[in-house]
Amino acid sequence: MPPEFPQIPALAKSRTGIDGLDAITRGGLPTSRTTLIKGGPGSGKTVMALQALRYGALEEEEPGIFVAFEEYASAIRTNALGFGWSLEAMEDRLFIFDAQPTNDLLQSGEFDLVGMLAGLEAKLRAMGGKRIVFDALDIVLKLLPDPASVRREVYRLHHWLLEHELTAIITLKTSGPNVWFHGEASLEFMEFMVDCSIHLKHETVDGVSQRILQVMKYRGTGFTENAASFLIGPNGLELAAPRSIYADERPVANERMSSGIPRLDSMLGGGYHRGASVLITGFPGTAKSTLCGTFAQASCEKGERTLFISFDSETNELVRNLTSVNIHLVPYKEQGLLKLLSARALTESAENHLLNIKRAVREHQATCLIVDPISALAKSSAKGLAHGVVERLVDWIKAAGLTLVCTSLLDEAGQQLEGTPLQISTIADTWIHLNYTVHAGERNRALSIIKSRGTGHSNQVRELILHNEGVTLADAYTAGGEVLMGTLRWEKEREETIAAQRAELLDQQRDAALEHEEAELKARLQVMQLELEAKRAEREANRTARSQVSEEKNSDQEQRAKLRGLDQL
Amino acid sequence: MSQETAIRYQVFVAGNSPNSCQALHNLRLFCEEHLPDRHQIEVIDVFQEPERAMEESVLLTPLTIKVSPPPILKIIGSLSDRAPLFQTLESSN
Numbered sequence: 273m274p275p276e277f278p279q280i281p282a283l284a285k286s287r288t289g290i291d292g293l294d295a296i297t298r299g300g301l302p303t304s305r306t307t308l309i310k311g312g313p314g315s316g317k318t319v320m321a322l323q324a325l326r327y328g329a330l331e332e333e334e335p336g337i338f339v340a341f342e343e344y345a346s347a348i349r350t351n352a353l354g355f356g357w358s359l360e361a362m363e364d365r366l367f368i369f370d371a372q373p374t375n376d377l378l379q380s381g382e383f384d385l386v387g388m389l390a391g392l393e394a395k396l397r398a399m400g401g402k403r404i405v406f407d408a409l410d411i412v413l414k415l416l417p418d419p420a421s422v423r424r425e426v427y428r429l430h431h432w433l434l435e436h437e438l439t440a441i442i443t444l445k446t447s448g449p450n451v452w453f454h455g456e457a458s459l460e461f462m463e464f465m466v467d468c469s470i471h472l473k474h475e476t477v478d479g480v481s482q483r484i485l486q487v488m489k490y491r492g493t494g495f496t497e498n499a500a501s502f503l504i505g506p507n508g509l510e511l512a513a514p515r516s517i518y519a520d521e522r523p524v525a526n527e528r529m530s531s532g533i534p535r536l537d538s539m540l541g542g543g544y545h546r547g548a549s550v551l552i553t554g555f556p557g558t559a560k561s562t563l564c565g566t567f568a569q570a571s572c573e574k575g576e577r578t579l580f581i582s583f584d585s586e587t588n589e590l591v592r593n594l595t596s597v598n599i600h601l602v603p604y605k606e607q608g609l610l611k612l613l614s615a616r617a618l619t620e621s622a623e624n625h626l627l628n629i630k631r632a633v634r635e636h637q638a639t640c641l642i643v644d645p646i647s648a649l650a651k652s653s654a655k656g657l658a659h660g661v662v663e664r665l666v667d668w669i670k671a672a673g674l675t676l677v678c679t680s681l682l683d684e685a686g687q688q689l690e691g692t693p694l695q696i697s698t699i700a701d702t703w704i705h706l707n708y709t710v711h712a713g714e715r716n717r718a719l720s721i722i723k724s725r726g727t728g729h730s731n732q733v734r735e736l737i738l739h740n741e742g743v744t745l746a747d748a749y750t751a752g753g754e755v756l757m758g759t760l761r762w763e764k765e766r767e768e769t770i771a772a773q774r775a776e777l778l779d780q781q782r783d784a785a786l787e788h789e790e791a792e793l794k795a796r797l798q799v800m801q802l803e804l805e806a807k808r809a810e811r812e813a814n815r816t817a818r819s820q821v822s823e824e825k826n827s828d829q830e831q832r833a834k835l836r837g838l839d840q841l
Numbered sequence: 842m843s844q845e846t847a848i849r850y851q852v853f854v855a856g857n858s859p860n861s862c863q864a865l866h867n868l869r870l871f872c873e874e875h876l877p878d879r880h881q882i883e884v885i886d887v888f889q890e891p892e893r894a895m896e897e898s899v900l901l902t903p904l905t906i907k908v909s910p911p912p913i914l915k916i917i918g919s920l921s922d923r924a925p926l927f928q929t930l931e932s933s934n
Contacts (some may be wrong), residue, residue, distance in 0.1 A: 374915060379926065381863065381919030386855035387894055387902030389888045394891030412900055415917070512913050 283492040286403070286439045289327025290320065292511025296487055296496040302467045304437040305491075307429060310444045312470030316483060316504050317443040319355070320472070323508040324441060326357055328403045329365040334439070335764050336403030338368045339388075341411040345370045346639075356509045367395060373415055385412070385425045389432050391648035396436065397782040404433070405441045418465065418783075419770060423461065430465055442466070467491040473499075482621045485511060501623035501661075510627045514541070529640070529675050530574070532566025535745040536704075539734070540724055544702055548668045548725070549676040551646075554706030558680060558717055559738055563704070565594040565601065566743050571640045572604035576675075577787040579638035580612045583648035598742040611636045622649040622661040631670065639674055648676035648803070666699050677705045701725045706736065714759060719745060735761065848872075848929065849881045849909045854903040856888045860919045864903035867920035876932060907932075 287297035294300050299325065301307045301700040311317045321338075328334035340348055345368035349359045359366055371388065395401070406429075416422045433440045444459060461470050469489040475482050486499040502511040528543035530822055536541040544550050544567075552560050561584065571578045580601075582590050590612065591601050604610035613632060617623065626649075633641060669676045679699075702724040709718045717736040746761060852868060854861035865884065872880040887894040887902060897906075907914040907929040914932060916925045 368893065372898075373900060376915065378914065378925035379918050379920035380914040380923075380925045381867075382860045382901060383901045383918040384855070384858070384860060385901060386858055387853055387899040387904060390855060391886035391891045391894040391899060395895060415901065467898075579864050703869055 285493075286328060287332065288324035289331060290323055290509050290511055292500060292502065293320075293485070293509070296485075296500055296511070297468070297490060298493060298495060301439060301441070302491070302493075303439050304434075305467035306433050306440045306442060306465075307468040307470065308442050308444065308462055308466040309470050309472060310446045312446055312474060315472035315474040316502070316509060317445075318343070318348075318407050318470055319406055319504055320509050321441045321443055322352060322357075323355075325403055325405050326352075326359070326362075328439070329362060329451070330726065334402035334407065335365040335399045336367075336401050337392060337399075338366065338405045338407065339371050339392070340368055340407055341371050341373070342408035344372065352744055355506065357508075357693040360392065367399060367401075369395070371412070373412060376416070379415075382421075384421075385521060388412075389429070392438070393432075395692070396438075401438070403439045403441075405443070407443050408445065409442050410444050413459070426459075426462060426465070439618075440510070446471075463489065467684070477756070482623065496637070501621070501628050502811075503621075503624045505627060505631070518618060520579070529567075530570040531563070531574075532568075532570035533563075533743055533745060539721060539732075544673055544675060544677070545713065545726060546748075547670065548701035549669060549678070549699070550702040550704065551700035552677065552679045552704045554681070555708065556678070556681060558706035558708065559736055559743075560681070560706060561590065561644050562594065562597055562599070562743055564644045564679060565590075565597070565599040566643055566676055567640070568601060569599050569604070572601070572607075572609045575609065576639045577602075577637055578610050578640040578642065579633055579636050580642045581632070582612070582614045582644050583616070584644060585614065587614045590614075596739045596740065598740060611638070624719050625649055626661045627663055629665065633674065641669060641674050641676050643676070645681045647680040651694060657837060663699060699710075709733075711760065846910055847879050847881055848876055848907060849883070850929075851883045851885060851906045851908050853885050853887055853894060853897065853899045853902055853906075854906040858902070861913055862902045863919035863921070864905060867923075868905060868926070871920070871923060871926050 284299065284303035285297065286303045287294050287300040290532050309317045309320060318582070319496070325336045325338055329336055338348065343351075348368055351357045359368065369392065396404070409426075409429075413422050413425065416425060442462070442463070457529055466489075468487070468491065471486050472486055473484040473486075474486070482500070483502050483504070484499045485502050487495045487497065502509055504510075527546040528537070529546050530543045531539050531540065550567075552563050561582075568578050568580050580587075581591075584590075591605070594601060601610055601612070605612060611632070615628070620628065629641075629643070632638075643665075646662055646665075667675065687698065700723075703722040705720050705722050707718045707720070708715045718733050719731040719736045737744050737746050850868060850872075852865060854865060864899060865882075868882060872882065885893055887899060897904075902915070902916045903919065905916045907916075912928050912932055914925075916929075920926060
């Protein structure tokens with residue numbers, strides 16, 4: 273008989289309510305097991321643990337205890353209010369245990385954690401607790417005299433947690449002013465002990481704050497191993513969920529959205545696709561923002577809720593500047609259809625911008641999003657990270673079915689002439705490039721469509737004309753293989769106009785002459801008609817006279833024959 | 842040292858765990874030697890009265906508290922080292 277192994281139930285997971293984290297861990301933290309959260313000071317350990325505990329108590333009917341070694345319960349409650357979490361109202365489901373060791377504690381001989389565990393056990397039983405958080409366990413471990421006792425007490429705690437089948441989170445500091453006095457290595461064994469280990473990092477890259485979370489270990493399950501960025505937002509932790517390779521079953525729309533420039537729409541075969549991401553690249557001053565403005569106006573006109581995020585200028589300036597080219601956004605803003613936001617690239621990390629953009633989209637329930645310029649994100653983070661952010665933004669926009677129009681600024685001396693700093697051109701569906709052409713002493717704006725997935729599109733470079741009556745694309749004149757723009761185009765147009773006028777004049781003259789001839793002919797025809805009729809009448813009269821004569825003649829003959837008594841033939 | 846003032850101790854113990862038994866034993870010996878008839882010892886078993894342990898935020902056991910006269914002094918451990926106990930005496934003068 274084969275040996276019997278104990279039946280181990282399938283690994284269950286407990287949701288944390290932190291969306292991105294539940295995605296990374298594919299369902300949450302291990303149920304009835306211990307999770308370790310390690311991080312430096314201010315890395316978000318306490319918030320994350322508290323958020324998961326609160327979610328369990330509120331949504332999963334799993335009350336819990338928060339053992340606060342570092343902060344007073346009152347301070348934790350106050351801080352939680354900052355995230356909109358009212359812990360006082362749920363005291364029966366989420367209990368905060370004040371466990372700060374007092375500094376005046378004298379030590380004498382051996383001691384252990386049994387006292388605390390006994391108290392917690394009673395409390396858990398009374399409230400039906402399922403989850404527990406030990407926040408900053410290192411604080412209490414620091415009281416222990418040597419690494420051996422630390423080890424003993426940690427294993428005592430671990431055993432106690434398993435025995436009571438608690439879904440536990442233990443947070444530990446890794447660096448900073450409170451470095452573990454026995455040396456960090458003495459707590460390293462906890463990594464091996466727990467079933468799940470998560471590291472949080474808060475660092476500054478080029479002066480911009482960057483928070484990173486990474487799952488280092490998760491026994492018995494697959495998980496996303498890459499680091500994920502997160503931020504501590506107004507409602508707690510927000511984690512950028514990784515791009516999933518399975519998220520490809522999206523409905524694709526054939527509907528077109530107007531770009532706001534009819535001729536551009538016709539170049540694109542009807543406009544932008546709904547749900548597409550449109551990238552507009554160009555040097556400074558090539559009217560990228562203006563193209564954003566025309567799209568915003570056209571979308572609002574159709575009642576689409578539109579969000580316009582400008583990294584370049586204040587929203588009021590933007591509106592004023594667009595008014596000069598006959599784009600009027602104020603009424604839509606007042607109706608609430610259009611929301612304008614201005615942001616400064618450097619104030620936040622790219623990750624924060626992404627999460628802020630997502631939040632703004634949700635709040636506004638936008639169907640169209642404009643980000644001008646998206647390349648600003650590159651300024652706010654290390655390039656590699658920023659690219660990931662833009663890619664995720666495009667991905668998220670697609671999943672949400674939004675139409676995205678974003679711009680990317682190129683340096684005047686940009687070495688990549690028609691590339692984009694963030695390489696978004698590869699993931700954008702439509703790529704419009706704006707350029708200056710310098711010719712015959714003029715600088716004119718040229719627009720070309722470099723690519724547009726799923727649409728036939730004109731391959732010709734057109735001139736973009738900004739006018740106080742609006743924005744238009746001019747007809748392309750080609751001469752000697754070159755597209756004519758500015759004055760050259762105007763001259764060509766003028767030439768053609770004069771030629772056309774001359775031709776028309778000639779035509780009119782010719783027409784008049786013909787008309788004259790026709791009238792003359794008609795008159796002559798009339799005269800001749802009259803003559804003809806006269807002739808006919810004359811002829812008729814003639815014929816009548818002749819037949820009378822012949823009748824008379826016949827009757828005369830008969831008469832004569834009678835008289836003469838001629839024989840009948 | 843006034844003869845009238847009795848020193849009151851509370852000892853939080855974790856059942857019959859070795860450290861707890863040791864602490865009680867050491868405290869009693871100390872009191873008999875230095876505070877004959879001038880001491881009170883209250884023993885609280887955290888397994889029997891966990892609520893009291895929570896109220897006092899007892900993390901580590903055994904915990905010996907000199908409750909009165911003030912100031913309050915807290916000593917964790919099996920009391921194998923008598924120095925902190927002498928401190929409770931001195932602070933009561």
